[in-house]
Amino acid sequence: MLILNPDKVDIKYQLGATPTQPIIPRKYTFLPIVNTSTISMIVGLEYAYDQMKQSRDELLASFKFHRHHYFFYMYCYIGKETTISLARKRYETFLKQIPIALKAMYHGDSAFFKAHPFLEQCPVYIHFDSDYPSLNGVEQIGYLSNYK
Numbered sequence: 001m002l003i004l005n006p007d008k009v010d011i012k013y014q015l016g017a018t019p020t021q022p023i024i025p026r027k028y029t030f031l032p033i034v035n036t037s038t039i040s041m042i043v044g045l046e047y048a049y050d051q052m053k054q055s056r057d058e059l060l061a062s063f064k065f066h067r068h069h070y071f072f073y074m075y076c077y078i079g080k081e082t083t084i085s086l087a088r089k090r091y092e093t094f095l096k097q098i099p100i101a102l103k104a105m106y107h108g109d110s111a112f113f114k115a116h117p118f119l120e121q122c123p124v125y126i127h128f129d130s131d132y133p134s135l136n137g138v139e140q141i142g143y144l145s146n147y148k
Contacts, residue, residue: 009108014044019111023063023070023119026112030059030101039104059094059101063119072122072144074098078130091128091135098126102147120145 013019017026022045029048031040042048047060056077064073076094078087102124106113113120122144130136 008038009104010038010040011108012040012042014042014046014048016045017043019109020115023116024065026063028059028061028105028109030061030104032057039101039108041105041108043109059098061101061105063122070119070122072119072124074124074126076126076128078128078132078135080131084132084134087130087132087135091130094126094128098141099147102144106144106148120148 016022025045027044027047029042029044029051031042031048031051032053042051048058052058056079058077060075062073064071076091076098078091078094080087120143124141124144124147125138126141127138128135
């Protein structure tokens with residue numbers, strides 16, 4: 001995934017999702033960028049699985065509710081690259097792109113955050129899915145408000 005400019009967002013809403021509703025299940029699919037600086041983001045009740053490529057470069061995210069609190073959960077597929085160094089490079093690329101994707105989400109879905117300002121205080125968790133144990137796990141990376 002390569003995000004060049006978080007201010008340029010091409011946002012699409014699937015059936016059932018609007019610029020302000022719902023909170024849950026609101027699922028974001030960030031698609032890989034190809035020869036453009038515009039970020040493509042699909043918001044729906046489900047992830048845009050039909051848009052996913054075999055390389056699995058998409059970034060998936062959604063709001064969750066647990067024990068009376070909302071949190072924002074992101075999913076990155078690292079997989080099993082041919083070598084651990086290639087897998088680590090993919091992991092590091094995702095780490096660099098996540099803050100930019102979160103900022104793009106604020107720009108592209110600003111009506112949603114204006115309607116639900118309390119969500120800015122959600123903690124952000126990233127789940128890295130890899131066959132290499134050192135790259136597999138869940139990390140908290142602050143709060144949504146850190147990425148405005």
